[in-house]
Amino acid sequence: MDKINIIGMGPGSSKYVLPVSREIIEAADMLIGSKRYIDDYCSDGQKSIVLDSNYPQVVEYLKGNMGSERIAILVSGDSSFYSLTTYIKKNIDVGNLNIVPGISxxxxxxxxxxxxxxxxxxxxxxxxxxxxxxxxxxxxxxxxxxxxxxxxxxxxxxxxxxxxxxxxxxxxxxxxxxxxxxxxxxxxxxxxxxxxxxxxxxxxxx
Missing domain, CATH: 3.30.950.10 (Tetrapyrrole methylase, C-terminal domain)
Structure with a gap:
């Protein structure tokens, strides 16, 4: 079963996004992230959800679609440092997550x-x-x-x-x-x- 990917997108410039993160993003069916990330990385054929104050709705989507879709959640900086990862882990078992680090x-x-x-x-x-x-x-x-x-x-x-x-x-x-x-x-x-x-x-x- 495909895990939900949480991708640390680094400190700003796309030059600092790790190659493994790019591979996961390009292969994803669904991208979830800020409007800036969706505008920059969402390709034709990919679905997207823009993050704002809709965290509960996003979690419900994840629960209903994990395993059937390749999902990538794009978060700024490092995915394990003051990021959305903490909220998601409270609602979804960490065994269902693939957390990819980024440069903070x-x-x-x-x-x-x-x-x-x-x-x-x-x-x-x-x-x-x-x-x-x-x-x-x-x-x-x-x-x-x-x-x-x-x-x-x-x-x-x-x-x-x-x-x-x-x-x-x-x-x-x-x-x-x-x-x-x-x-x-x-x-x-x-x-x-x-x-x-x-x-x-x-x-x-x-």
């Missing part, structure tokens, strides 16, 4: 700035709240997926307010695209930093 934007950003992330707290503030600040003292770095609410400026303010011992903040914008920008600032310098881009942030002393 944080993994990419650490490579771009030349910092290893063995002793790094990796987390997400993208559409969520999490109080990880005290726990961060146990780590050398913090890697954060952000959104417009949790801007780099707000993160820097929080670090200064809590008097956490981190010197620098790296902000990655439009990662992997031609207009990619990576900025390195002190926390104080970041208080004047403005961007409209959803980005990835690394906090470090390097």
């Amino acid at each position: 934007s944080l993994q990419y950003l650490f490579s771009r700035i030349g910092i290893s992330y063995e002793r790094t707290l990796l987390t997400s503030l993208h559409g969520r709240e999490e109080d990880f600040w005290e726990r961060s003292l146990e780590f050398d770095n913090i890697g954060i997926l952000t959104d417009k609410k949790w801007s780099p400026e707000r993160i820097a303010k929080e670090i200064i307010r809590r008097k956490l011992d981190f010197k620098y903040i790296y902000v990655g914008e439009n990662l992997t695209y031609e207009n990619e920008k990576v900025s390195r600032m002190t926390m104080e310098e970041c208080l004047d930093f403005e961007t409209d881009n959803i980005n990835a942030v690394v906090i470090s002393n390097d």
